[in-house]
Amino acid sequence: ELVLTADMLVEGVHVPRHVAPADFAYKALAVNVSDLVAKGADPTLYLLTLCLPKHPEPGWLEAFTSGLSNAQADFGCSLAGGDTVSAEGPVCLSITAAGTLPAGKMIHRFSANPDDKVFVTGTIGDAAAGLALIRKEVSAHPLSGEGAMREFLLSRYFRPHPPVAAIELLRQYASAAMDISDGLVLDFTRLCAASGCGGIIEADRVPLSPAVSALLEGDAFSLEAALTGGDDYEVLFTAAPGVADAIRSAAESRGLSLHCIGSIVREPGITVVGRDGAPMQISRPGYDHF
Amino acid sequence: ELVLTADMLVEGVHVPRHVAPADFAYKALAVNVSDLVAKGADPTLYLLTLCLPKHPEPGWLEAFTSGLSNAQADFGCSLAGGDTVSAEGPVCLSITAAGTLPAGKMIHRFSANPDDKVFVTGTIGDAAAGLALIRKEVSAHPLSGEGAMREFLLSRYFRPHPPVAAIELLRQYASAAMDISDGLVLDFTRLCAASGCGGIIEADRVPLSPAVSALLEGDAFSLEAALTGGDDYEVLFTAAPGVADAIRSAAESRGLSLHCIGSIVREPGITVVGRDGAPMQISRPGYDHF
Known part of the structure; x- marks a missing residue:
């Protein structure tokens, strides 16, 4: 069984303005992995869409990519595709992560019982x-x-x-x-x-x-x-x-x-x-x- | 076999500023479905992440949702999850769409042959x-x-x-x-x-x-x-x-x-x-x- 989850992060909202790009990348993947873990799913792959200013600071993308690789290594999943666009405004990114779990084993938030x-x-x-x-x-x-x-x-x-x-x-x-x-x-x-x-x-x-x-x-x-x-x-x-x-x-x-x-x-x-x-x-x- | 694709659209870049929200929604799903179709995959479901100003114009979200339902009906896929966040700046959204196709049947862009x-x-x-x-x-x-x-x-x-x-x-x-x-x-x-x-x-x-x-x-x-x-x-x-x-x-x-x-x-x-x-x-x- 496959589980998909998606989260969007905006600079200045979910992370402070001028966050280190490696941290931004790491956190973005972690946030999605977190949702998979809570559902009982093993993270497998993710897609990333990224909205950047036309002229990002020198080194920004390299640092971002290195943070992403760190997170991939820590959580055991890999990049499977995505999209990069440019627009003025804060850096904004969205990750959709996919996880797998045995059929019927997904854990939900709605199934707690009294006395648990x-x-x-x-x-x-x-x-x-x-x-x-x-x-x-x-x-x-x-x-x-x-x-x-x-x-x-x-x-x-x-x-x-x-x-x-x-x-x-x-x-x-x-x-x-x-x-x-x-x-x-x-x-x-x-x-x-x-x-x-x-x-x-x-x-x-x-x-x-x-x-x-x-x-x-x-x-x-x-x-x-x-x-x-x-x-x-x-x-x-x-x-x-x-x-x-x-x-x-x-x-x-x-x-x-x-x-x-x-x-x-x-x-x-x-x-x-x-x-x-x-x-x-x-x-x-x-x-x-x- | 499952195919995933992701595209991000930003108001003022991929659609004009002050685009009708229903059109924005429709186009966003269409763009993703387009990629699935070209790979030979039947669109099945999608996840949407949406970044909106804290106080969107009255009726904005309703109109957006109606455009999305039109697109769902036209392309035969349904919303499976997502995330909504608020930030100042242009409306920005990302869709990850999933499609299915028989194993081994995915069509790539790298496999054209001379004389085709x-x-x-x-x-x-x-x-x-x-x-x-x-x-x-x-x-x-x-x-x-x-x-x-x-x-x-x-x-x-x-x-x-x-x-x-x-x-x-x-x-x-x-x-x-x-x-x-x-x-x-x-x-x-x-x-x-x-x-x-x-x-x-x-x-x-x-x-x-x-x-x-x-x-x-x-x-x-x-x-x-x-x-x-x-x-x-x-x-x-x-x-x-x-x-x-x-x-x-x-x-x-x-x-x-x-x-x-x-x-x-x-x-x-x-x-x-x-x-x-x-x-x-x-x-x-x-x-x-x-």
Whole structure:
């Protein structure tokens, strides 16, 4: 079975203006791969359409191409075609990626069941913190080992790593899944709504990187910002409570970072239980384009 | 076997600024279908990514969607997914279309052989004349029945009809094919170069619509402009001389407009023989983005 996914990225919107072309390319492919992974599909090939100014900066295209090759190598897929056009305005690109999976094995976002456990891969909020650093909304000084942590957060923003190592596990155990692109809270809300149920996340169980933890401790970044910031490109999935142990050991044997952060309930609506045990008031659950 | 193709269109580049959204949508799908048809593939589904201003004009999206449904109905394919983003700047969209064909039956542009005959579907230069009308580079007054002919040329520009009825015939007989998007002369040059040979087109045998013929007679448009103008979205193909008659009768029985316009030769380079029997001097063989 073949799965296709398409995402468009615009300079100045999805990546900052004057982003390094290699990062732009890397992120564009990662974003598409992320969607395939969440569906349980192995990335195989992609098509790229690219809109550039008539006279791109010298070296731009070479750098872009090198970022694309890095991403191809990391995610195991290759360029199968595309189109390049020129127009004034921001650089804009669209990738359609194709993935394969055994027939009938596609994972959807609409099939979570009450009592399912909720899992996420990786750590949450790194990219949002990276973006806040870029925008100088937070300063990095609460970070001990500042340079390395800053680098880590920026690289989480510019070079997301959708967990291709989780694909098999997802196929085997996930009842529903989606990638986290617009913020954990908003995407969890979408998954619950699509499945006709509700859910609870315990904020305390959401995995945070040392860098984000340090920012939180220094009051330079908020837990809410981590839970609602976009660009994680990790996978959010649900699974029956009976397979939670099997999931944990499968993840361990693959060196895959995975955490149970909550559960699905019958009643619609989602609750994020804060560190104090009370529901958090979330003012803006995530990033929405319109 | 599955074929994928991707094309990006930008308002103000591939269609005029302030194009009717329904036409923009129609053309975008047609352009992609055109590429599938030339490869001998039946269009099945497509993905669309669309970049719009944050506040599109009222009714824009509805009109766009209706143009898309018209095109879907005409070409027999359906929307399978996509992405919508918002950014300032011209409307920009990318379509990836998928088509199917029997295994091993894909038609390439690199497989023409010396002595092959060269065919085109439909008529050539209509869209270029339509664009010239839009840009007021030509006036329509040499056209008798001006209104209807003007409408015809504009519709050929805005609503190209790639010849889906030719797919079977192409699979059966074509040695090489490509769609004509950047001008007959340039695309023929590409096909010959890809096939490692050369070719001859007899300008007199290139099929022209009554509207373009009228413009030529009134000296309002040049034959060179018709042969080098873009946006035809007809198919250019080659076939062994022995099957030329079979092709003609297959086309007739399907009501398909098809003309033999020249032949492939061993020596690289192409010649367009003018109406006076001498090679035409072509200053600009077609449209190139860079």
